[in-house]
Amino acid sequence: MPATVMLATVMLANLGTSELVGLLADMTFFGKFILLVLLVLSVISWAVVVEKGRLLARIRTGHMQFWDRVEDWLDNRTSADDLRRWCEDRPDLPLANQYVETHNLSDAPAVRRASERISYLEIERLERYLMLLSTAVTISPFLGLMGTVWGIMTSFWDMASLQSANLTVVAPGIAEALITTIAGLATAIPAVIFYNSLVRKIDLLANEMERLRTILEERAGGGRGEVDPGQRDFASRPDLHDKERI
Numbered sequence: 001m002p003a004t005v006m007l008a009t010v011m012l013a014n015l016g017t018s019e020l021v022g023l024l025a026d027m028t029f030f031g032k033f034i035l036l037v038l039l040v041l042s043v044i045s046w047a048v049v050v051e052k053g054r055l056l057a058r059i060r061t062g063h064m065q066f067w068d069r070v071e072d073w074l075d076n077r078t079s080a081d082d083l084r085r086w087c088e089d090r091p092d093l094p095l096a097n098q099y100v101e102t103h104n105l106s107d108a109p110a111v112r113r114a115s116e117r118i119s120y121l122e123i124e125r126l127e128r129y130l131m132l133l134s135t136a137v138t139i140s141p142f143l144g145l146m147g148t149v150w151g152i153m154t155s156f157w158d159m160a161s162l163q164s165a166n167l168t169v170v171a172p173g174i175a176e177a178l179i180t181t182i183a184g185l186a187t188a189i190p191a192v193i194f195y196n197s198l199v200r201k202i203d204l205l206a207n208e209m210e211r212l213r214t215i216l217e218e219r220a221g222g223g224r225g226e227v228d229p230g231q232r233d234f235a236s237r238p239d240l241h242d243k244e245r246i
């Protein structure tokens with residue numbers, strides 16, 4: 001059987017477009033159904049990846065501008081009201097929404113509660129539809145494996161029906177098995193790569209919101225309280241994440 005699979009793999013790799021289309025047309029109904037499901041999962045996965053990638057890129061650009069303005073505010077080069085007005089014009093930025101929500105709060109516990117509430121809402125919004133990507137990662141290899149098993153079973157059935165084990169008899173079933181296996185892997189591998197990347201970027205954004213919360217709490221009297229710009233502890237504020245691009 002391994003030798004037969006190798007021969008079928010070489011044959012599949014050497015097929016032209018018309019031969020490959022014909023091979024797909026000759027697949028069993030179950031094999032075509034698996035390919036259709038994998039195609040739908042692949043389209044959904046790429047749609048989620050593109051949408052989330054563009055959204056996180058816009059947020060990243062906006063947050064870099066936000067931290068510049070926060071730095072000006074902390075150094076007393078601009079007022080809190082100016083920062084608030086800038087944030088109100090950008091409701092698509094999680095950090096801007098967090099600042100607007102906590103702007104008028106004067107005690108640290110209230111700032112913490114408001115920041116946590118906004119953080120939960122923003123992270124939940126960003127994680128929306130990632131379950132579809134996770135589903136594609138999980139089930140695509142199993143669908144490919146199911147197609148593999150079905151194709152091999154079809155080959156054995158054809159051998160038993162025709163009482164022959166030559167390549168002409170077993171090749172269609174083996175080719176079907178290989179096609180579904182490749183389709184499953186082609187769907188799962190990009191999905192798992194981008195899923196891990198998106199989750200990491202959302203985690204970095206959550207860290208930024210946590211860092212902003214500590215700044216707002218300090219300005220509201222928690223920890224050290226307000227200090228002069230020259231005495232400010234720069235280690236306590238977020239940096240620009242030069243090594244943590246999202």
